[in-house]
Amino acid sequence: MSQSDRTPRVRLVDVARAAGVSKTTVSDALNGAGRLPAATREHVQKVARALGYRPNATARLLRAGHTRLLGLAAREYVETPWVYADLAYFSQIVTATTRAALAHGYGVVLLPTYGPDDCWLDIPLDGVFVIDPVEGDPMVRDFLAAGVPVVSDRRALAEVPGEARAAGGWVDFDNDAAVRQVLDHLEEAGAERIAVVAGATTACFHQQSVRAYHDWCAERGRAPRIACLPAPGVEQTLQAVTELLAAPVPPDALFTLVELSTPLLLDTIRRLGRSVPGDLLLVCTTEDPAASYTDPPISTLSFLPGETARAAVELLVDRLDGRGGDDGRLFSADFRIRASSAAPGGGRGGGDRAARPG
Amino acid sequence: MSQSDRTPRVRLVDVARAAGVSKTTVSDALNGAGRLPAATREHVQKVARALGYRPNATARLLRAGHTRLLGLAAREYVETPWVYADLAYFSQIVTATTRAALAHGYGVVLLPTYGPDDCWLDIPLDGVFVIDPVEGDPMVRDFLAAGVPVVSDRRALAEVPGEARAAGGWVDFDNDAAVRQVLDHLEEAGAERIAVVAGATTACFHQQSVRAYHDWCAERGRAPRIACLPAPGVEQTLQAVTELLAAPVPPDALFTLVELSTPLLLDTIRRLGRSVPGDLLLVCTTEDPAASYTDPPISTLSFLPGETARAAVELLVDRLDGRGGDDGRLFSADFRIRASSAAPGGGRGGGDRAARPG
DNA sequence: CCCTTGTGCAGGAACGTTCCTTCACGAATA
DNA sequence: TATTCGTGAAGGAACGTTCCTGCACAAGGG
Structure with missing residues (x-):
């Protein structure tokens, strides 16, 4: 019922049947993989287009083992999520996080900050950037326990005991x-x-x-x-x-x-x-x-939300790609007299x- | 390699084996389903907790058939995504969309606006809210073709010919x-x-x-x-x-x-x-x-980004839940003398x- | 003529869930 | 005693991909 139409979406097998080939051939033809002669490839592509086939994103992700999705959460005033996104600081954090993530091929999910139990774990994420975590933040704990790398903007809170520590990074200011x-x-x-x-x-x-x-x-x-x-x-x-x-x-x-x-x-x-x-x-x-x-x-004092966010995303992406870089980065605020x-x-x-x- | 640890995550079957029961029993015990005596349920829960089991979000989504994720895209100046999110209008759109979505149990994904081919289709979405779509917007076309409902903030562009129309909604201003x-x-x-x-x-x-x-x-x-x-x-x-x-x-x-x-x-x-x-x-x-x-x-003229976004999300959610409501909603700007x-x-x-x- | 090598494709096992179906077993009923 | 019934739990089929393995066939070399 969730899908608006009751036409049950055309799947890979449907294309295969229509084209008179196997699932493998269809998958290879559409993804440019395998060893297929140009004729077969084009034939399959034509059939797929004719049927209006679109691969199911969720199934691909399950197969791939990663989602290329990064979570973003602001933990200030948890009970009213994202109210402060109007403030220039948060707004720029959101913007910069998104842009940096997209540059690395990741999308950004704006996370709920409260809700039934650990509802945020229902969202398929590769990593999370948590802004202003509170002491012993349940969200941070949950994600680390679920094996999802977390970067926060408070180095003090990244110092969790034990092995989980390896998965947490930080960016912070003096x-x-x-x-x-x-x-x-x-x-x-x-x-x-x-x-x-x-x-x-x-x-x-x-x-x-x-x-x-x-x-x-x-x-x-x-x-x-x-x-x-x-x-x-x-x-x-x-x-x-x-x-x-x-x-x-x-x-x-x-x-x-x-x-x-x-x-x-x-x-x-x-x-x-x-x-x-x-x-x-x-x-x-x-x-x-x-x-x-x-x-x-x-005269202004800026905490460089853009640079902070960029650094956080870099940290996260490095970690996800197995490049275990620094634990974190310390910034200096920008004071302009x-x-x-x-x-x-x-x-x-x-x-x-x-x-x-x- | 994507997962930071090389410990291959504990799965449902692992819990089942450890608890000496079947997958079904574990699933039922953890989700509060099935007919299980309290003893079994608690035993399974204890084992699961001991092993640090966390269900895989992607697998659940594949099974569920929906993702509870809504996409948000701003199509102005497509080549530099989200630069304008600093502007109060966009910022408030983002905030309000997110809050409304969360209120209905949906998360929000900030979408890329350009990229290789139809890369946005790789993100598992239930629906999309497109701000300022251009004429014949490829993103809108792609999503509609993929069966993903789209709501845009321009009623003129929602009038696409044929059956796809049923999946597009709009909110707009006079x-x-x-x-x-x-x-x-x-x-x-x-x-x-x-x-x-x-x-x-x-x-x-x-x-x-x-x-x-x-x-x-x-x-x-x-x-x-x-x-x-x-x-x-x-x-x-x-x-x-x-x-x-x-x-x-x-x-x-x-x-x-x-x-x-x-x-x-x-x-x-x-x-x-x-x-x-x-x-x-x-x-x-x-x-x-x-x-x-x-x-x-x-004196100010406001286009009520908050209300617009809320309406767009309502429209989307109604459509996703099978409640086919209006095609759209026309707002009046708020002029304060x-x-x-x-x-x-x-x-x-x-x-x-x-x-x-x- | 047999053995290699390469090409073109099919089969099927994953990925990790949920949930439908079935089955065994003990108690209650006819 | 033979039939229902309800309870507790297992088995396995989905969900829709990707990709590993392997088969058939043809061409080439000894």
Whole structure:
């Protein structure tokens, strides 16, 4: 009943019967294999075309032993899958994963993140890329147990005990270094009261970043000024910024970790009567290219979703093809200093240059 | 070699042998089928768990006759697949398709859009959602020929001759009506020289919209002012806007059809010395929620990618489950009038109200 | 004339499931 | 005692491919 028509699809044997040859001959003729004279080959092809024969993909896969399908799952807010794919970071991850996979002859399946038991195992996959896995992630566990190689974007979680480890790879960022780099830069530019806007999610990124910020503040004896958003959204984010800036002694620098329309943020800050970078230095974590076209251009921190995804797919494909390469790859975030965080004295900034750690 | 380990995976028969029962018993015990006493069932389950047995997904699918996998393909700029998934429209289509599919127990495969011959047929799919198919699209043809139901977002292309038609569905917009609605609104608000920014792509949306604009202008004896972008990108778009506004007799209204950061556009217009809506009325085609938070809020035209995708999936799923419902669904775009296109006299606008045609 | 070598194809075993059919056996009924 | 009946489980045929093996026949060499 699943097939819309009740005509039961023409199979290989049907072609064979119609052409008066065996299954083998048909298969060989259509796949360009075996030793067949051109005449036979063409005859079979003609018959197959006449009958409208199309090979059954599932049967081929069963025979082949692999599916050329890679799974992609985002494990943040598991109960509402793919809601955050609207964010530029996820969107670019999806795009880049797909493009890289296709370049290697693989398709990409967007996976369910919750559901009855281990329902994801019903999908025939050769490998999986898991974004933001949680501690002891059941999905990761299931796939590894099923012998499906997993690459995640958190190296900490790839360190599972025992033999399963051999099948897990990772790509990751030096998150601490990135956050510190931004904070150091702001301090150097004269900032004394740096405020941070983060998200209260299960994503390692936010948790790690917030911790790094607290550590950095503690080392300098500064009081952290932080707003943690329970959920993403334009309204909430702008609200948080407004509140931060309304403090009795307002911050002189703002570092956002949540994704947001940067031109809109700039505009909002202006409407609150503060100028960038005059009154407030600004650095945004974002993948939005619009950031470099604002006035002033905004300093950005990017976690290179495209490169991450590409690397993850390469890792996975290498592993699938038996080329056991590295266990993982560590990236550095891409910090681009622009006018929005230039020193008041004018000693820095104005340009559009990338800074890389150590 | 494809499987990373050379341990050849434990199969159903292996469990059967180890448990001292037959394949049937194992299958029934694990799937909760058949008539088995609890003791046997538990014994088999224990053995299976001990051996680390995981059923082979491909084999199940072959047996089941369906894959619970839906394909998603964007046919715009076929040679560079998924580059435009960064755009909010595509991104939301992908998100909504995936969520709707998962809700019905289907996974989503992001399809290749080019490649050797009909390579997409190697992927085991139950149905396909094709965005922006081109005329006589080979992908659509291939899938229909292979008996895989196709839903596209262009009703014009679903009208293929003959019996194949029964397998194609569509969701679409009344594009002309939407464009005219915006133009009429701008005219009513006092605009006399409406300029349009469109993209030069194969997407029906742009072509149809441009045609509608030309027709509308012709009916009124107005000269069309249009900028067609060869490629999307912040730089190009802002450049086009700058040029349009630099005309000797500049436009008094702007209607953008390409996706763009709306706060950035507003900012750019201001930097060119024009005020919105005072000097220039503004309506943007966008899916970006930031548009309602700018100052002034921007009037937007949305093609509801989320609802489109949901409808497409419903259509597909209905067809797959034998519930032959409609052939398609026609949507109306969502035009929201805000202050950016309010009449100079102040007669209109300021609010945030939706307008629907008809 | 027999043995090799090569060509053209057929048969059938995989791939790993599910599920339909059958069969044995003990208990209940006639 | 001979017939039903229900329970528990085995056997094997699908699902639709691919590909290994092997057979028949013809041509060539000794």
